[in-house]
Amino acid sequence: MKALMISSDALLHAEIAAQGSARMPPVQLMASRSCLRDAVERPLPEAPQLVVFDASGVTPDEGELVERLSKQYPGASFMLLTREPQHDLLIRAMRAGMREVLQLPLAHRAFHEAMDRIEVAAGVSEMRDGxxxxxxxxxxxxxxxxxxxxxxxxxxxxxxxxxxxxxxxxxxxxxxxxxxxxxxxxxxxxxxxxxxxxxxxxxxxxxxxxxxxxxxxxxxxxxxxxxxxxxxxxxxxxxxxxxxxxxxxxxxxxxxxxxxxxxxxxxxxxxxxxxxxxxxxxxxxxxxxxxxxxxxxxxxxxxxxxxxxxxxxxxxxxxxxxxxxxxxxxxxxxxxxxxxxxxxxxxxxxxxxxxxxxxxxxxxxxxxxxxxxxxxxxxxxxxxxxxxxx
Ligand SMILES: Nc1ncnc2c1ncn2[C@@H]1O[C@H](COP(=O)(O)OP(=O)(O)OP(=O)(O)O)[C@@H](O)[C@H]1O
Ligand SMILES: [Mg+2]
Missing domain, CATH: 3.40.50.300 (P-loop containing nucleotide triphosphate hydrolases)
Structure with a gap:
């Protein structure tokens, strides 16, 4: 899946890139933006299938940007990463259709389980029920x-x-x-x-x-x-x-x-x-x-x-x-x-x-x-x- 990563944390970026590239099919980080505003103001010419969004540094007044981001890429799946739970932001994100929220530091198993769900929802892979x-x-x-x-x-x-x-x-x-x-x-x-x-x-x-x-x-x-x-x-x-x-x-x-x-x-x-x-x-x-x-x-x-x-x-x-x-x-x-x-x-x-x-x-x-x-x-x-x- 082609992904946009929104984060100013270089280590987290590298971690997602490594975990994502090990998947089948791989998650490819096609672009990155340093923060929510940067992402909204500089949309990608080609819409990503996945947006991995580190919400750690988002301030309360930036909340409305969450809706703008989701409207910008209506076909994408969103994964929200957050260090401490920000209730207002989470509610806004849920309303904007962002279903996957993971706690940082990243638990790799949780990341992959969320990716499994995202892939199934996006029709990229099927759950087989073997x-x-x-x-x-x-x-x-x-x-x-x-x-x-x-x-x-x-x-x-x-x-x-x-x-x-x-x-x-x-x-x-x-x-x-x-x-x-x-x-x-x-x-x-x-x-x-x-x-x-x-x-x-x-x-x-x-x-x-x-x-x-x-x-x-x-x-x-x-x-x-x-x-x-x-x-x-x-x-x-x-x-x-x-x-x-x-x-x-x-x-x-x-x-x-x-x-x-x-x-x-x-x-x-x-x-x-x-x-x-x-x-x-x-x-x-x-x-x-x-x-x-x-x-x-x-x-x-x-x-x-x-x-x-x-x-x-x-x-x-x-x-x-x-x-x-x-x-x-x-x-x-x-x-x-x-x-x-x-x-x-x-x-x-x-x-x-x-x-x-x-x-x-x-x-x-x-x-x-x-x-x-x-x-x-x-x-x-x-x-x-x-x-x-x-
Ligand atoms: N239908 C068959 N006709 C002829 N020979 C067979 C047939 N099925 C198995 N064998 C032979 O029986 C031998 C033993 O089979 P296998 O190793 O599968 O047994 P196992 O039940 O797994 O034994 P173990 O309890 O040691 O795990 C094999 O070397 C195979 O060549
Ligand atoms: Mg045997």
């Missing part, structure tokens, strides 16, 4: 990481959604390696250590970008627990993530800790991943019991059976009966495609798009996005190159 989907393996190696990472990629690639995957394995998290060969520069623990900086652009800068609309936040890599990670940090991360992503996919390790528990609390849907075998069923049952004791409604938990092969001794029905829950999706056993993908760090949809496991992921994307039949046909056409009438 859904949180958790994948958790009932037993080690059930395939939660393989499915969550590849599902995240499929959701971004096939349904055109903006997707964030968060690796919540307390330690030894490896989700990035399943879909990328990039080494993460930042991890979940780094974000928690700098939680005061949390906003959309900071979050984005911490991700491994697998595709333009699919980023992965690597697991906390802090074996000595130097960083004090708190459940409240998860609240902040998910709040920002929901505003800026359509889907937030969680890869939850088998060890549930305070952080991953807080994330699960906020998940819209939890997918326990298990294989059709007795040990998995036993562990699945324990997990569902935990969820029940936490008061999670049963419809929030949706089972996925991975590496499913028809005709085995155990049937899906047996598993559903034993767990008292429905299986919403099965993913076939596809050893070659899965192993190739994992070993090369390339999403299976990209590497073997016609494999049974890739098709199954596409179906899960449909299920989750609840696309209608006509739209889903388009989705399959794109994936498998089928044509009308063909």
């Amino acid at each position: 859904k949180v989907l958790a994948f958790i393996s009932c037993k080690g190696g059930s395939g939660a990481t393989f499915l969550s990472t590849n599902f995240g990629y499929a959701l971004a690639a096939l349904a055109d959604k903006k997707v964030l995957l968060i690796d919540l394995h307390g330690q030894f998290g490896d989700a990035t390696l399943y879909v990328s060969d990039q080494k993460p520069a930042m991890t979940l623990s780094d974000i928690c250590a700098q939680i005061g900086r949390m906003d959309a652009s900071f979050l984005d800068s911490c991700l491994v970008h697998v595709a333009s609309n699919f980023g992965v936040l690597a697991a906390a890599d802090d074996p000595n627990h130097v960083v004090d990670m708190k459940p409240e940090h998860m609240d902040i991360i998910l709040r920002v993530a929901r505003q800026h992503y359509d889907f937030i996919v969680l890869d939850v390790g088998r060890q549930i800790d305070a952080i991953s528990l807080r994330a699960l609390d906020q998940a819209d849907i939890i997918h326990p991943v298990l294989q059709l075998a007795l040990p998995d069923i036993r562990d699945g049952r324990r997990l569902l019991d935990i969820f029940r004791s936490l008061g999670y409604p049963s419809e929030r938990t949706r089972l996925i059976v991975n590496r499913y092969e028809k005709g085995g001794k155990l049937r899906l029905m047996d598993l559903e009966q034993a767990l008292g829950a429905d299986v919403v999706h099965t993913v076939p056993n596809d050893y070659l495609s899965a192993t190739d993908s994992v070993n090369q760090g390339i999403p299976v949809l990209q590497l073997s798009r016609s494999s049974t496991v890739a098709r199954s992921l596409a179906e899960l994307v449909e299920l989750v996005t609840a696309r209608r039949v006509s739209e889903s046909k388009g989705l399959f056409d794109r994936l498998f190159g089928r044509h009308e009438g063909g």
Whole structure:
């Protein structure tokens, strides 16, 4: 957004310029004026989209200038900064349509939250109200990481959604390696250590970008627990993530800790991943019991059976009966495609798009996005190159 800054405070000017340029899209300070009178008397030839107005030095007799300023730029959004509350001025500013008032010294989080609101109101960006989907393996190696990472990629690639995957394995998290060969520069623990900086652009800068609309936040890599990670940090991360992503996919390790528990609390849907075998069923049952004791409604938990092969001794029905829950999706056993993908760090949809496991992921994307039949046909056409009438 192109912005006019009104302030005589050079430090504040530099601070707004730095915070603004770090945003996506950036706030560009196109011009500055030293005070309200200067701004009113020297209007800009090109109207700014945003006026950041430091009202600290405004005297009572200058109040009427506030209205003139707002009339000068009727299409602009206004952000008022003030050191001590000046009631008369605030009332005038509110009447003139200036909605965002921030206290100085500037709290960066407050600035970015105000900018988020301004951008949405101005139609510059949209608030997405993203859904949180958790994948958790009932037993080690059930395939939660393989499915969550590849599902995240499929959701971004096939349904055109903006997707964030968060690796919540307390330690030894490896989700990035399943879909990328990039080494993460930042991890979940780094974000928690700098939680005061949390906003959309900071979050984005911490991700491994697998595709333009699919980023992965690597697991906390802090074996000595130097960083004090708190459940409240998860609240902040998910709040920002929901505003800026359509889907937030969680890869939850088998060890549930305070952080991953807080994330699960906020998940819209939890997918326990298990294989059709007795040990998995036993562990699945324990997990569902935990969820029940936490008061999670049963419809929030949706089972996925991975590496499913028809005709085995155990049937899906047996598993559903034993767990008292429905299986919403099965993913076939596809050893070659899965192993190739994992070993090369390339999403299976990209590497073997016609494999049974890739098709199954596409179906899960449909299920989750609840696309209608006509739209889903388009989705399959794109994936498998089928044509009308063909
Ligand atoms: N549908 C499938 N068909 C064949 N192999 C699969 C399938 N899904 C996963 N695998 C294989 O299973 C292995 C283990 O999967 P993954 O690492 O995702 O399990 P996990 O549940 O995340 O385990 P952990 O508990 O260690 O986090 C992977 O290396 C992958 O190759
Ligand atoms: Mg895993």
